Amino acid sequence: MSTLTRPAKVATDSPARRTSPRRAGRRGAYKGLLFMLPFLLGFLATYVVPIGYAFSQSLYEKKGTGLGFGPTRVVYTGFANFASVLGDSAFWASMGRTLLFGAVQITVMLGIALLLALLLDGVAARAVRFFRAALLIPYVIPAVVSTLMWLFLYSPTGSPLLDIAERAGTQITFFGGLNTYLSLGNLLTWQGIGFNMILISASLQALPRELYEAARLDGAREWRIAWSIKVPNITGILVLTGMFSLISRLQLFGEPLIMRQIAPESINTDFTPMMEIYDKAFKVGDYQYAAAESLVLAVVTGILAFVFYRATNRKMS
């Protein structure tokens, strides 16, 4: 605010300085860019050039001779790779699977995070601090480590979960069919609850307390206030966290890749689009096709982000 009022005051001091913002602007042009130079160069090197290079690579195809021991030739094939990717039902299946799975898992995760945030909104301050810190512990743990932890908990040998189930007289398996998704979903939900709860809590705290006064005078109960007043007022943050989560689910990679170590028959190499790209690039060795897949995935992600961005911006303003 102070920066807005200040130039006006300067202008009244001396009319000659009225032109100074423009002069400063021109002078600022190269100086501002100079401060941005390291970032801009790096951005060029790590965003623009790789995407361009991946694009140019994806216009070629590697034609092997025989068993691949002979010389392979790389020939220009135009958009043939893209056409193959667009027509690759396995690739789209992995994308659809990941998005559908993500939509369900994110709904559950945000539902629990919302419930916890609402519960904590009605609890005494000291307990809140303790619960928030404790519920955030899974977020502190690196994704690789939390995957390993759950992997051991899911493992057929030595898992305390299986011990408990056995004592209760039931048998459970964590992989195969729907169970694979439940296990993976549980892992991602466990990782994400605390973080999302913090975000939701913050926007709950930002709501003016007067909002509830009238309802309370009318005799509304806490759960009624939560559902009819608090939740409708924080849809913005729910949509936003949902959007970020869904975009990150589209890139799902490490967790299923690590889980594949003990459940290779339940989690295929093309379980998620990123796994498929990794497999095509480093196991099959088809860089050109993997590059095309990367770009298609980037475009899909970009479209998704854009749609969400527009939707949320409209909602917020």
Place this chain on the structure above:
Amino acid sequence: MSSVASGGGVRPSRRAVVLTTGLLVIFLLYSLAPTWFLIVSATKDQTDLYSTFGLWFSSNHLGDNLQDIWTYHDGVFVRWLGNSVLYSTLGAAGSTLISLAAGYGLSKFGFRGRGALFAVIVGASLLPSTLLAFPLYLVFSEIGITNTIWSVLIPYFINPFGVYLGKVYADSSVPTELMEAARIDGAGELRIFYAVALRLMSTGGITIFMLEFINIWNNFFLPLFMLNGERTFPVTLGLYSWLQQAQTARDMNTLVLTGSLLSIVPLAIFMFTLQKYWRSGILMGSLK
């Protein structure tokens, strides 16, 4: 702070208190139990790991497990931890400085295309870095720097979200009047930046550093794409390679579990000492 208590004499019913506390405790147990399992498992030897109840201790072998970890493969685990510290510290420091400078340039200097540039940066921060990993690998292998420390550090340095935060912090904490005053005193732009602006943006700097440090420590896919020599692995990738070996060669599960626990310790200490910074950073990110 309690909305219930401040609600003008409306006291929550006993049942509501029990229900609330009960649900919170259930989710508390859910959040903590796997970590508890990890701690317990790190104290067990191979036989106890499979034969005793996973959520409680048996005979203590933590010392042996640690000994195993330090010595296995000439202490490669210590090297991984060191690599993680190195990547996280250098990567976060570099990206913080670059982001603050760029954010400052974006915030304090008017130039044509500034709005468009800012839009590109916000857009890029929405693009997950996972997507760039393979295109980056293609370029880096072309110029021959894969499997070097630079192949992971250079991408870590460039953090559009950090630039966004840098701009927000520069907007709110560096008064343009102060820069004008410094200019009148004859200070050069670079001097104004490091002597005045950087100091004023230090809280923002710590936040960016924290967030990036955590990101790099947790990162898995970029090193997986770029590095193939065990000696350059960060600890996340090292643990994954042990898990892979465990499937084929000797049973290394005690090493994997103890190593997992050890890999959290530095990060947890780091995060709990500086938690107010990264928390404000996440919140700020959510408000963009």
